[in-house]
Amino acid sequence: xxxxxxxxxxxxxxxxxxxxxxxxxxxxxxxxxxxxxxxxxxxxxxxxxxxxxxxxxxxxxxxxxxxxxxxxxxxxxxxxxxxxxxxxxxxxxxxxxxxxxxxxxxxxxxxxxxxxxxxxxxxxxxxxxxxxxxxxxxxxxxxxxxxxxxxxxxxxxxxxxxxxxxxxxxxxxxxxxxxxxxxxxxxxxxxxxxxxxxxxxxxxxxxxxxxxxxxxxxxxxxxxxxxxxxxxxxxxxxxxxxxxxxxxxxxxxxxxxxxxxxxxxxxxxxxxxxxxxxxxxxxxxxxxxxxxxxxxxxxxxxxxxxxxxxxxxxxxxxxxxxxxxxxxxxxxxxxxxxxxxxxxxxxxxxxxxxxxxxxxxxxxxxxxxxxxxxxxxxxxxxxxxxxxxxxxxxxxxxxxxxxxxxxxxxxxxxxxxxxxxxxxxxxx
Amino acid sequence: xxxxxxxxxxxxxxxxxxxxxxxxxxxxxxxxxxxxxxxxxxxxxxxxxxxxxxxxxxxxxxxxxxxxxxxxxxxxxxxxxxxxxxxxxxxxxxxxxxxxxxxxxxxxxxxxxxxxxxxxxxxxxxxxxxxxxxxxxxxxxxxxxxxxxxxxxxxxxxxxxxxxxxxxxxxxxxxxxxxxxxxxxxxxxxxxxxxxxxxxxxxxxxxxxxxxxxxxxxxxxxxxxxxxxxxxxxxxxxxxxxxxxxxxxxxxxxxxx
Numbered sequence: 001x002x003x004x005x006x007x008x009x010x011x012x013x014x015x016x017x018x019x020x021x022x023x024x025x026x027x028x029x030x031x032x033x034x035x036x037x038x039x040x041x042x043x044x045x046x047x048x049x050x051x052x053x054x055x056x057x058x059x060x061x062x063x064x065x066x067x068x069x070x071x072x073x074x075x076x077x078x079x080x081x082x083x084x085x086x087x088x089x090x091x092x093x094x095x096x097x098x099x100x101x102x103x104x105x106x107x108x109x110x111x112x113x114x115x116x117x118x119x120x121x122x123x124x125x126x127x128x129x130x131x132x133x134x135x136x137x138x139x140x141x142x143x144x145x146x147x148x149x150x151x152x153x154x155x156x157x158x159x160x161x162x163x164x165x166x167x168x169x170x171x172x173x174x175x176x177x178x179x180x181x182x183x184x185x186x187x188x189x190x191x192x193x194x195x196x197x198x199x200x201x202x203x204x205x206x207x208x209x210x211x212x213x214x215x216x217x218x219x220x221x222x223x224x225x226x227x228x229x230x231x232x233x234x235x236x237x238x239x240x241x242x243x244x245x246x247x248x249x250x251x252x253x254x255x256x257x258x259x260x261x262x263x264x265x266x267x268x269x270x271x272x273x274x275x276x277x278x279x280x281x282x283x284x285x286x287x288x289x290x291x292x293x294x295x296x297x298x299x300x301x302x303x304x305x306x307x308x309x310x311x312x313x314x315x316x317x318x319x320x321x322x323x324x325x326x327x328x329x330x331x332x333x334x335x336x337x338x339x340x341x342x343x344x345x346x347x348x349x350x351x352x353x354x355x356x357x358x359x360x361x362x363x364x365x366x367x368x369x370x371x372x373x374x375x376x377x378x379x380x381x382x383x384x385x386x387x388x389x390x391x392x393x394x395x396x397x398x399x400x401x402x403x404x405x406x407x408x409x410x411x412x413x414x415x416x417x418x419x420x421x422x423x424x425x426x427x428x
Numbered sequence: 429x430x431x432x433x434x435x436x437x438x439x440x441x442x443x444x445x446x447x448x449x450x451x452x453x454x455x456x457x458x459x460x461x462x463x464x465x466x467x468x469x470x471x472x473x474x475x476x477x478x479x480x481x482x483x484x485x486x487x488x489x490x491x492x493x494x495x496x497x498x499x500x501x502x503x504x505x506x507x508x509x510x511x512x513x514x515x516x517x518x519x520x521x522x523x524x525x526x527x528x529x530x531x532x533x534x535x536x537x538x539x540x541x542x543x544x545x546x547x548x549x550x551x552x553x554x555x556x557x558x559x560x561x562x563x564x565x566x567x568x569x570x571x572x573x574x575x576x577x578x579x580x581x582x583x584x585x586x587x588x589x590x591x592x593x594x595x596x597x598x599x600x601x602x603x604x605x606x607x608x609x610x611x612x613x614x615x616x617x618x619x620x621x622x623x624x625x626x627x628x629x630x631x632x633x634x635x636x637x638x639x640x641x642x643x644x645x646x647x648x649x650x651x652x653x654x655x656x657x658x659x660x661x662x663x664x665x666x667x668x669x670x671x672x673x674x675x676x677x678x679x680x681x682x683x684x685x
Contacts, residue, residue, distance in 0.1 A: 041516065169534045172526055176512045181481045182505035183530035183582070184497070230562045232517045 010252040017142065021251050024144040027152045028208045029217060029247025029266065031159055033239040035201045036218035037225070038163075038194055041174040041232075045219045046101070047086055050108045051202045052214035054085030056115025059136055059206070060122060069133065071148045071207075075155070078203035085111050086195055112211070139210030139263030141251040152204055159197045166193050171232050208247065209263035217243060220270045227281025246270035298342065300400050303369045304331070305339030306348055309358045310366040315427055319357045367427040373399040374420035374427075375410045381421040382414070388421035430493050432457040432586050432617040433478055437487035440470070440477050444676040446640065447473045449668075450487070453636060453645040455619070457586075460612050462632030462648075463621045466661050469639045471621045472508065475588045478619075479505045486682060491586060501531055504584035508591050509571050515564045523563060523574050524549055527581025549580040552607065569600030576604065586617045593622060605631055625661075628652065641668065 013019050039048050055078035062077025063069065085107050092103040119134060135143055163170065169190045172180045181187050202214050209217050221243035225235045250266030280287045308325050311318045322340075329336055340356065343349045348362035358366065376398050377391040402410070411417075420426055434454040440447050448470035455461055463471050476482040478489045480496050492499045504527075527549065528542040538546075550556050553573040558566070566574065572592055579587055593601050608618050608631075622628060628635070628648075635651050637643040637660040644651040644660070675682060 043513070166534065168529065171518075172529065175516045175518065175523075176507060176526075178476065178479075178481045178507045178511065179505060179526065179578075182479045182503075182507075183526075184500045185529070185534065226517065230517045230564070231519065231522075235517050 006256045007249075007252050010256055018255065020144050020146055020149055021141045021255050022248060024149045024152060025141045025208045025247040025251040025262070025266070026244050027149070027156045028205045029221075030240045030244040031156045032201050032205050032214075032217045033221035033241075033243030034160060034163055034236055035194075035197050036220075036243070037222040037232075037236045037239045038170055038174055039198060039218055040222040040226070041171075042194070045215070046104050047089065048198070048202065048215035048218040050085050050089055050104050050111075051082040051199055052206060052211045052218075053108045053115070054111035055079075055082045055199075055203050055206055056136065056211050057081050057111055057118055058115075058203070059133070060115055060118035063122060063133060064118070071151050075151070075200070075203045078206065079199050081111065082199040082203055083195070086199065115211075135210070135261070136206050137210050137212060138261035139206065139208050139213070139266075140254075141208045141262040142255050144207060148207065155200060155204060159201060162193055162197055166190060167233075170194060208251065209266050210261065213263040213267045216267045217247075217270065220267070220274050221246075224270070224274045224277040224281075227277035227285065242273050243270060246273060296400075301335065301339045302342045302346075303365075303400055305329075305336065305343055306358075306362060306366045307369050307373075309349065309356075309362060310370050310427075312424070315367060316363060317358055318363075319355050321354060322356070325356065369399055371427050372402045372407060374424065375407065375414065375417070376402065377420050377422075378414055378417055378426075379410055391421055430457060431455060431490075432461075433489060433491055433619065434493075435474075435478070435487065435489040438474070438477055438484050438489055439486035439682065440473050440482055441485045441682065442473075444679065445672050446675075446682070448477065448638070449641050449672075451638075451642050452487075453642060455617075455636070455645070456634060457617045458612065458615055459634045460608055460618045460620065460632050461634040461636065462628055463619065463636045463638060464623065464625070464628055464660065465638035465643075467623075469660075471623075471638055472590050474636075474638065475505070475590055475619070475621060479503070479588060481505075501582075502585040504530070504579040504582040504587045506575050506579045506587065506589040506592060509568065509575060509595065511590075514566065514571060518563050520550070520555060520558050520561050520563060520566070520574050520577075521546065524577045524581050527578040530582045530584075545581050545583065546577075549577040552580055553577045554603065567597075569596040572596050572600065572604070576607065585615070587611070587619065589618065589620045591621050591623070593624065593627075601627075625657070 010018055011022075013022070036048070039045060058077035058079065058081030059074050060077075061081070062073040065077075066073040089100070089103045089107050092098050092106070093100045098106070119137075122133060169180070169185050170193070172185060173187060173190045173194075177187065180190070198218075202218065205214050205217060221239040222235070224242050225238035228238060229235050246266055246269035250269045251262050253269075254260040254262040254265045278286055308329055309318045309320065325340075326333065326336055331339070340349070340351075343362065344351055346361075347359055348365055349356050349358050373395045376395040377388075380386050380394060381388055381391050418426055431454045435451050438451040439449050451470075451474060463474065465471050473482065477484045478491070478496075489496070491503055496503065524546050525538060525542075528538055528546065532538060532542065547556075547559075550559055553576050555570065555573050555577055558570060563571070563574065572595075576589075576592065579589075592604055596604070608620070612618060620632070622631065629652055632648050634646065635648050636645045637651060637656060639660050644656045674680070
């Protein structure tokens with residue numbers, strides 16, 4: 001069986017445990033997408049990392065006290081130490097000279113270290129039921145059972161309800177904390193809601209993705225969503241969908257290839273989404289930037305080429321042989337050919353027997369670009385107090401970005417000048 | 429006439445040192461009042477303390493002769509423009525709508541009337557064409573006008589504004605001051621943190637001059653004098669800052685039972 005049919009067989013739910021894995025990871029990941037939206041918007045991304053590493057000692061302690069892997073105990077243990085860690089980071093930042101990033105590094109490593117220590121201790125204690133506890137480090141969705149899923153469903157519903165009910169307050173708190181306080185919103189309550197939901201989400205989520213990668217699951221979906229929308233509600237919904245989908249796909253892959261940890265696969269899938277979002281995301285996508293840059297380069301080449309046809313004496317028709325223009329330009333041979341092709345396809349020039357001739361339109365375009373160039377030279381020589389021999393290079397670049405509106409403003413501001421700083425005519 | 433804001437020995441301590449110390453004044457209503465002082469003189473801290481955003485360590489303040497909580501809907505606060513991240517996923521409308529949350533609270537839906545107020549507030553600051561614009565795409569002056577529209581949407585009687593003229597172009601500055609004057613004419617009180625001495629005299633009828641301590645408070649023509657300005661801007665008092673440092677170094681309490 002190839003990769004895809006095997007993954008597809010996961011979704012037929014032919015094995016009873018598959019259903020558990022499916023629902024378990026769907027619920028856990030969706031919730032972390034929702035909660036993570038606010039973690040990201042409040043710029044608390046690193047706190048997610050602190051919490052996820054700090055739940056480990058809680059899980060270990062819960063096991064030592066309860067002597068069994070009861071999911072409820074484990075979540076409570078995880079929540080307690082996760083909570084203490086965020087409290088400590090905030091306390092240290094507020095009450096000592098230690099800066100926030102240092103406090104984060106400090107608390108994260110101390111808690112994680114203690115967690116690993118306790119875990120090692122449990123593994124050597126010979127308690128048979130401890131097997132699988134170390135999977136909290138990288139996550140193992142296939143280790144979940146039906147009672148886990150029920151617990152996630154109930155707790156997840158409460159978290160979702162809290163976030164939805166307090167959505168207005170949480171958004172305002174994330175955008176403008178002082179204003180929220182000034183209109184009498186209960187900031188402390190809102191912060192409490194956020195930190196409870198975050199800690200509990202992480203405490204549950206480590207079952208699927210593990211402590212090391214949990215913060216990726218919290219932050220990445222929201223970061224992806226922000227590439228696609230500029231409104232907070234669609235952003236939250238998209239974050240939930242993206243992280244739910246990656247949760248299910250990631251667990252499907254890890255389940256099919258038994259023995260692979262779930263966390264890394266979920267993170268691989270969501271990172272893939274992040275990569276795609278960064279590349280083609282509607283608002284800030286890299287692809288859009290590349291296209292824009294390519295467009296700009298074409299415009300620059302086109303304008304630089306037509307400029308070569310500008311005839312300063314007659315301001316009219318010009319004819320050239322290729323070699324003549326080539327000498328006049330300081331472009332590569334190939335670039336110039338490309339530029340001429342552009343002009344020809346736009347009917348700015350005609351080619352007849354190796355002779356290039358400007359058309360009426362071409363003459364106007366050439367005048368326009370030279371006009372912009374000289375207007376700009378005049379403008380900066382006057383307002384930047386530059387000597388006439390220092391203005392050319394700047395104008396070479398700026399002439400391409402001057403829009404008709406800016407051109408009008410320049411003319412007005414310079415009082416419709418006729419001569420540039422080099423005493424050449426400004427063609428109208 | 430009832431006073432707009434009064435403070436009694438208002439003191440806020442940052443990192444064991446007083447940022448504002450024994451600020452004690454009573455301000456009139458229906459005026460544009462400037463809060464002036466050099467950098468780090470506690471202008472913003474004073475506004476935040478009045479607004480309850482920072483809990484004062486000593487002293488208290490009253491608004492319209494009452495506790496702030498009893499008159500909160502009559503007061504509007506405009507934070508510094510740079511205090512928020514303008515890359516937040518929200519439109520101009522979304523931000524101005526926040527002004528209505530002051531009366532609607534956490535849960536009540538915005539009504540048609542609320543929407544009308546929001547539209548009207550946007551019109552007052554000439555931002556109607558930008559209603560659906562993403563806030564990250566606004567210029568500094570436009571951001572400031574959005575913040576003012578949000579405050580207008582609160583329909584308050586007292587406005588506390590933190591540096592509304594910073595980083596805005598000359599045209600916007602003029603538009604803002606005209607807006608403030610028309611608000612004043614409608615009987616509102618405006619308390620404005622400002623630091624440009626050149627324009628202060630034109631903008632404000634009443635002034636609070638601050639340098640950690642209160643230097644002077646009163647009508648502009650009485651307090652905007654060379655002598656008082658020298659006292660305000662001429663550096664901190666040596667003895668006073670020595671005492672403040674001693675408090676910090678030896679960890680003394682400022683008041684003890």
